[in-house]
Amino acid sequence: MEEDNMRRALWMALFLLAGFAAQAQTNIWQFNSASPVTFEPVLATDGSVYFATNDGKLNALTSAGILKWSVDPGGQVITPPVLQGNYLYIGTSNQELRAYSVAGSMLWRRGLGVNISTPLAVSAGGYIFFGTTNGYLYCVQAGSGVVLWDFHAGFRVVSAPVIGHDGTVYFLVDNFLMAVNPQYGTVRWSSNAFSYPPPQPLILDSYDHIFFLDSSFYLNCFDNTGHWLWQAKDETGTLLTCAKASPIIVGDTLLVSTGSNVYAVSVWTGQAAWDVTAANTSPAFSPAAASSMAASWDGLVYYCDSTTKALTWFNASTGLLGGSIPSFGTGLNVNLIGWKGQGYLVIRTGPSDSILMAYTVPGGAGAGPWCQWGGTPYHLQRRDDAPFLELTSPLDNSVIVGNVVAQADAQDDYQVTGMSLYLNGTDVLNTNSGNLSWGANSAMFQDGTYVFEAVATDSGGNEAVATATVTFQNPPPSYPLGSGPPVFSWLPNGVDHKYQVAVSLDPAFASILISSATPTEKFRKITAWQPGSKKWAKVNAAAAALPSNPVTFYWRVVGKTGGVVVTRSFVINKSL
Structure with missing residues (x-):
């Protein structure tokens, strides 16, 4: 040691x-916490954390770890909190099953007359399964708390029920492994598990093999028809x-x-x-x-x-x-x-x-x-595979000039609940569907390497990620001397709401020729700026005064707190 x-x-x-x-x-x-945390916390995709404590409270934290609510469910929380959609489910020591909203409001409660002995299992179809100390397996409707059926399985249900891909509910009762029809609560099969297992959850793989620890803490595997395969x-x-x-x-x-x-x-x-x-x-x-x-x-x-x-x-x-x-x-x-x-x-x-x-x-x-x-x-x-995700555009390692389009599609064994698109780590698009499409002019960005990352999330909180690395490569736009002002546009940096645009002949911006600032507002709520005719006339005049042709100008966008967003150039061609 x-x-x-x-x-x-x-x-x-x-x-x-x-x-x-x-x-x-x-x-x-x-x-x-002022009181011990009694079970594993459950996490949400917005960063919220839900957990139970030994003082009989159900609690919620913000993504910054700040307490946002705490409720008394009328007894000790005796099951790990479970999250599905916007609903939390718990069992309590006063022999109730309860549902709460993620805002902390109780939605329903169901008296059972017996204590729950296992963690809760929740199907994608909205059914809650659990065992009780008197050996029953229950099925409760998640939306209403109505008991749909209960089944006397044996002396004591010792493992959390788990839900297979076809909806079959598997659990350990006494020294038997059982499979139950989720609709009627009838036994599909029962197999001897060799010994009284410790109260550890069953787990399932992608083929609905069933794994559990026996009383000797050996790991056993059964197939989904009840046949033992190996240790x-x-x-x-x-x-x-x-x-x-x-x-x-x-x-x-x-x-x-x-x-x-x-x-x-x-x-x-x-x-x-x-x-x-x-x-x-x-x-x-x-x-x-x-x-x-x-x-x-x-x-x-x-x-x-x-x-x-x-x-x-x-x-x-x-x-x-x-x-x-x-x-x-x-x-x-x-x-x-x-x-x-x-x-x-x-x-x-x-x-x-x-x-x-x-x-x-x-x-x-x-x-x-x-x-x-x-x-x-x-x-x-429950067995819940991550979504299948494909980022169809842009292609990995492509060089992009001008417009860029990002497209991704996702499918799931249950439901895709959301998709997000990130560009170099900045969130640029979110959708609740199984597909997304986003486009922009790559000239809005500095030339260089960019990573597109598509993320799909399913109803179990699992993620799939697909990436493509591309190169933006755009020549500076050219404008004839005396032309009207162009539009300078850019994407938000994810930090700022106000920006300032500056135009200079100096790539270091030691001196500013024109800017988007006004006498009353240095930074403005804009993501595009077209100089007024008087300001743009200064640019034409500066180009005309220089002997070189074409004349290169530089423009830069600065966020109020996040700093430089993009720096690019354009030219005034006096020969056009």
């Missing part, structure tokens, strides 16, 4: 010497004894923690292809991942290291460590969602789990069908 700790310390020291400034992973806020083994064929944490799935690979290592296991064979310890030998490192991980669409896996007390990440394909940042305590399950073109990650940590720490990371959720605890960023406990 002492040798392992020394290796961790060496790795952390080397990382710190490299400097945190090079990281894209950044801590953005910390919220200190997970390491590279030598030895059974893996897993940590009491839900594995995650990236593509066709299960990432499984033993508490002192993470193994990459094939969903088809159960055989490990690599492990993080073996992948990192200089310096040596073994991940202490005691809680669930989260995988981002850009190929990174995040977890809270219980020894180094750091949020740590490694490559999802190779296991090579990428970096670390303090988690300010022993952080628990990692919760990840896409936000503003990047990833937004929140963990509960600190003394008595009373701190929420938020980070921005390069990529959001969408690496697989079950890429974090709860399956999706909204913790819906």
Whole structure:
């Protein structure tokens, strides 16, 4: 153990010497709760965070980590909050299931006469499934709270129900794995799970294979007809004894923690292809991942290291460590969602789990069908694949002169809830549909390299991202001497609402010939400016006074707070 700790310390020291400034992973806020946070927080695409606390409150934070509301649901919250659309669902200790709006208003409550014993699973069609302490599985209509059916499955439902792609509900009751018809609550099949499993969630891959930990903490795999397939083994064929944490799935690979290592296991064979310890030998490192991980669409896996007390990440394909940042305590399950073109990650940590720490990371959720605890960023406990996204225009590595058009289309197994387009990280278009189209004149920008990034989000909070890197290359426009004033236009920089345009003969703008400023307003609410005839006459006069031909002028747009937006040139040709 002492040798392992020394290796961790060496790795952390080397990382710190490299400097945190090079990281894209950044801590953005910390919220200190007056009462311990009892379950994993659920994240929304607007940056809001919803969570329960031990003082019997359901709470919401803004994207800046500021408390925006706190409500008393009439008892302790006994299930992790679940988000679908604009609705939050929780179970309470007064034997109720409740629905709240994201503004904190209670929409309905349903008395059950028994306590809920599992996390909630919510289908895309609007049905809530959960188990109870007396061995029943319930189905409740999410919009109204009406109980549609209940089914006595056994002594006690011990795992969160999970929902397959065809709607089948899978769950563990006593020592049996069951599959239930979601419409009628009838059993499709039941299989012996060998032993009374610990209360860990089932997880599903893209083929509706069912994975769970048994009482010996071996990872088992069943197919969706109830046939046992395998137990997970390491590279030598030895059974893996897993940590009491839900594995995650990236593509066709299960990432499984033993508490002192993470193994990459094939969903088809159960055989490990690599492990993080073996992948990192200089310096040596073994991940202490005691809680669930989260995988981002850009190929990174995040977890809270219980020894180094750091949020740590490694490559999802190779296991090579990428970096670390303090988690300010022993952080628990990692919760990840896409936000503003990047990833937004929140963990509960600190003394008595009373701190929420938020980070921005390069990529959001969408690496697989079950890429974090709860399956999706909204913790819906269902298989929900990321959207299929295609950026059809512009083509990658193209050179663009004049007009540029960006087009993207997305499809999803359930529903595409939104698409966004980013240009060099600036949000230029948002839509609630499965397609987007945006156009501009590339001459509005400085010549150079630009990255278009299309992002599609589905009803589970998963993301798909497609990018194209292009080059804008436009010759300076030429105007004849004595011509009328052109229109100078540009795109907002995402920071400012007011801008100033200046025209100069000096590329450094040491002296200004004309500008958009007025005697009363230096910066104006404009994204295009056409000089008046008197101002433009100064430009023609300056060109006429110089012996050279053509004469090059420079124009620059400056935001009130964001600085220079674009600098370009034009020429006055006295021979035209």
